[in-house]
Amino acid sequence: MLTKAVMDRLNRALVGASAGMIKILAKFHLPKGQVMWQIWSSMSDRRNPSIYQVVFDPSTNVPGERWTCTCQDFAKHGHQTPCKHVLLAQLEHQQRVEA
Numbered sequence: 873m874l875t876k877a878v879m880d881r882l883n884r885a886l887v888g889a890s891a892g893m894i895k896i897l898a899k900f901h902l903p904k905g906q907v908m909w910q911i912w913s914s915m916s917d918r919r920n921p922s923i924y925q926v927v928f929d930p931s932t933n934v935p936g937e938r939w940t941c942t943c944q945d946f947a948k949h950g951h952q953t954p955c956k957h958v959l960l961a962q963l964e965h966q967q968r969v970e971a
Contacts (some may be wrong), residue, residue, distance in 0.1 A: 877953045885956035885963075888915045894956065896964055897923065905930050909961040913943075926961040 874882070888894035897910040907928045914921035924943045932938045936951050939962065945955040954962070 875953070878959070881953060881956050882959050884915075885959045888913070888956065889960060893918075894960060896960065899964070902927075907965065909957075909964070911957045911960060913957065915956070924957045926957050928961065928965060 885894060893915045894911065894913040897912050899910075900908045902908055909926045911924045911926055912921055913924065916922065922943070924941055926939065926941045929938055929940075939950075939954060939958045940946065941950060941955050941957045943955050943957055946958065949955070950958070
């Protein structure tokens with residue numbers, strides 16, 4: 873079950889994606905089964921958009937540490953609540969796995 877905090881961030885990611893304020897630029901398959909996404913976002917600062925790297929590492933034994941992001945929000949809260957960049961990458965990853 874998703875917490876209210878996760879639902880709020882997921883909603884923000886979806887609204888941002890539909891408005892073109894956050895999008896996946898590229899996806900890379902790395903050694904050891906890792907996957908990295910480059911995510912462009914102007915949601916925090918529309919004049920100075922940023923590019924963040926989200927990495928999924930399935931070899932990590934700790935489930936809460938399988939997903940990482942280079943954004944400040946993830947550095948502060950990532951192990952409690954995933955950032956919108958991680959949530960966007962998770963949606964894309966889930967779509968690929970189920971397809």
